[in-house]
Amino acid sequence: MSLQEFDDNARKKGSAELLVLAQLEGRSRHGYEIGVEIERRSAGAVSFQIASLYPVLYRLERKGLISGQWVEAPGQRRRRYYKLTPAGRKMLSAQRRSWSAFVNALQRAAGLEHA
């Protein structure tokens, strides 16, 4: 299955949030970089468009899970970099646990290994 555009339902389930949070683990990134990184790690299977990425970013920021800051470097564009807050870090590990439990259950229940 190729997911050219992450659909609304999935996003609402929170997997999009998990994906964004995961990209910010260990370093801060700006919005475009987050999208590119997701695409790279999923080998092009998952890609975000503007209309899907930024609402997620702003919601996470609003919830205090990530924080954005404008950074200006000589010779470069001013960019807004996002990083995990302590609460975001906690949320990331909690979501990872519940998603792997859910994926395991899905594999067993739906016999996905054999598909």
Added chain:
Amino acid sequence: MPDFRAYVRQNLPSLGVDGARAAEVVEELALELEERYERALRNGLAPEQAWLEVTQNRSWQNLGEELRTILGEPPHEPVPAASALGRLAEEFLRDLRHAARYLSKSPGFTLVAVLMLALGIGANTAIFSLLHALLLRNLPVSHPEQLFFFGKVQSEGTTSFMPHGSTEAFSYPFFREFSRRNQVFSNVAAIQSYLLPVHCRVAGGRDIEKINAELVSGSYFRTLGVNAVLGRVLADGDDEAPGAHPIAVASYSWWQDRLAGNPSALGKTVTIGSSVYTIVGVAPPGFSGVTVGKSPNLWIPLAMQHQIDPDENGIADNNFRFLHLFARLKPGVTLKQAAANTDLVFRQILREYVGPEPSPRQLANIEHSWIDLTPAATGRSNWRIEFSEPLKLLMAMVALVLLIACANVANLLLARAAARQREIAVRMSLGAERGRVIRQLFVESGLLGCASILLGVAFAWGAARLLLAMVSPGSEPLVLRVTPDATVLGFAIAVTALTVLFFGGAPAWRMTGIDLAPSLRAGRGLTSAITRNRLSRVLVVGQVALSLVLLTGAGLFLRSLAKLTNVEVGFDKHNVVRLMIDPGAAGHQPDAHLSALMQKIEERVGHLSGIRGASFALSVFDGGGWSENDVTVPGRPGSERNPVVALNAVGPQYLDVMGMPLLLGRGFDDRDSLSSRKVAVINETMARTYLPAGTPLGRIFSVGDQPEGQDIEVIGVVKDAKYMSLEERQMPAAFFPYAQHSGHFVYNLVVRYTGDPAYVVPEIRQGIAEIDPNLPVSDVRKLADMVDDFARNRRAIAQLSSFFGIVAALLACIGIYGVVSYGIARRTNEFGIRMALGADRWNVLWVVLRETLSLAIAGVAIGFALALASRRLIQSLLFQVNPADPLVIAAALAAMLAAAVLAGYLPARRATRVDPAAALRSE
């Protein structure tokens, strides 16, 4: 590259958030599109294709709605309190680092601002530390607020006149009787009203030393709640039988300095006159009695009064009033109850003193006498009368200087604000809240304030000492602890905080209240420059006004000082030296034998080479005796309104030595002895007032009711002079030969010399020692210095007010310079256009100077009004000068205007050098 910002702005529906946040979202989305566009180009797409790729299939409406929902939600704050605090600290540290970096980028500005503020804060702290030490600080005793003096305790000395009105001097028997009958105080204590300088030998040594002894009641330490750090303090039993307890308690500092802080000091002796006192204890550190500004070395029981001071024997005399009393209020007794009971007992005892048949006048006096219970928490000090007004005035002056300095720093910050306008506009457009930016600006101001307070307190430390030395008379140094303590530091911190609010507040408010769009577009805040300039001008006008007030004050004080130093004193103060002897310390009694000895000394010293004459005198221009309307002349009705007469007992050569010209009759000589007729030389005013008709020579008058004061014949009239201070109104005066009044010690020896006093004084000491080697000689001073001491206070005020006046004017000029320079920098192209259109340099100069002049004139007009309004405040500190002296005000106005024009002229000259072509190109 296509303008994606414009594209996003066009397509994205309104988000319902503030402009700054919306701009941020637009910028971020546009950035994303830019990146994608560039990637498409890198992937080989043509620009049109890339544009299509990036912009196709966008559901802007949905995105807008979604973002509106998200951004409209209240921000989620799941962060626990502890880390919120941590975040605040983190932000603060970030602000601090930012501020430090920012200030270190412009060291010139930082240095000037810190110096100006440090000067202001330091001067305020220095004056306050003096004010605090002299007027406000509580005594280091237990519960000082419970202590009350009887009366206002402002005068020192002794009196035997009947109390009338508010009473503050009491006799020893009264103290004992009052203590016995008192019901409202838990303790009552008595101290001699004045500190007694005495000569002594310490621990059996040979050298005679001068120390300060304070006679106190046995209840003194108990009443204060002060205990000894070594040995014991005085107790009631030490103060019962006259002359029976020659013991002393040493002050901590004297014990440290003179006895090396050695515990074996207990039991050591101090010999004063013919009595030997044993040291029984040491008072705690920091305690120096209840007299602020003076520090006794020894406390001795009052019962030793006659032994310490042999020419006064007042311990048993109901009417010899030489004591100040203070008492501790009993718990639960109100001040009103205490005052009522005190007055009741006071009058009862006075009634008993006047005997069974009092005169109606005595009864009336008693009826109209009372005791004002005065809070004693801050101790007593007669310095206060002299210094509190000048210190308060100086405090006001330095507060103005600080205000001016603040205005200057505010102005500097405003000028820099223009340069920062874009930085701040960007930060605010990026969503930084106004409060956040204000906080950042305040952290910068606070950092300036911190640097200033450090420097200022260090400056105050030195300045307070310098001030103390400036106002403290040479003869009697003012002993005050002026090192900054908690209160003084608290004051400095409070002043600095206010300062930071003032100089940091206005610019911060102004800078953040900007219209973002034009600031961002133009790159500099043109719109707010106008308001900034208005605020700067207001500040400069205020500075000029306050400076004019200070300059006027300085001028008035200088003029007052000039008048005072030119006062006709009526004697020749030059080439006269005054020495003090202490006959009591050498074991002498005030009698004819001592008079003979004094005559020998006068003759011996008078015949030394380089000496023109020598004479003893009861007082030499620094106090002495005076009568209270009790000079009587036969045939002249007595009157309450008779002027007070200055009385002095002197040697035969006194008038010659002092250079007081004799106008009529003769001076004293060998004819005037104890057995001959009592004679006097009077001054012109005495002759005119008391002996108006005919020649005063041969006329008779009497002083008081003692036998030695009756039927005195006038043998000469001397020219009027000043006797106690430079500012006194002309007093009547009478001089008597001390040989005819041997009942009192006469301490002063005045000597007129030629040549170098450094050489003459050892000769005089030698001459005295040849007559009596035991006679202590001390306090050698030139008469000219003693006279100048009276102007010392006023000189200090004049010097300090001139200093602060000039500093203020200088600061105002810096302010003008800054505002004019800034204005010119902004109007460079305007000047360029003017000059291109044919204006010559003079036109341009005039345009700038006109602006300066308008600021200066507005300032001096307000300052003039302020100076006139505040003239009453300084009237009491001026000597023969009208506080609205037109000459002084005109000079101050002229000086301020000239300085202001100069400050404006320097930058204005720059404007005339503008190259029209360059100025126009720069636009």
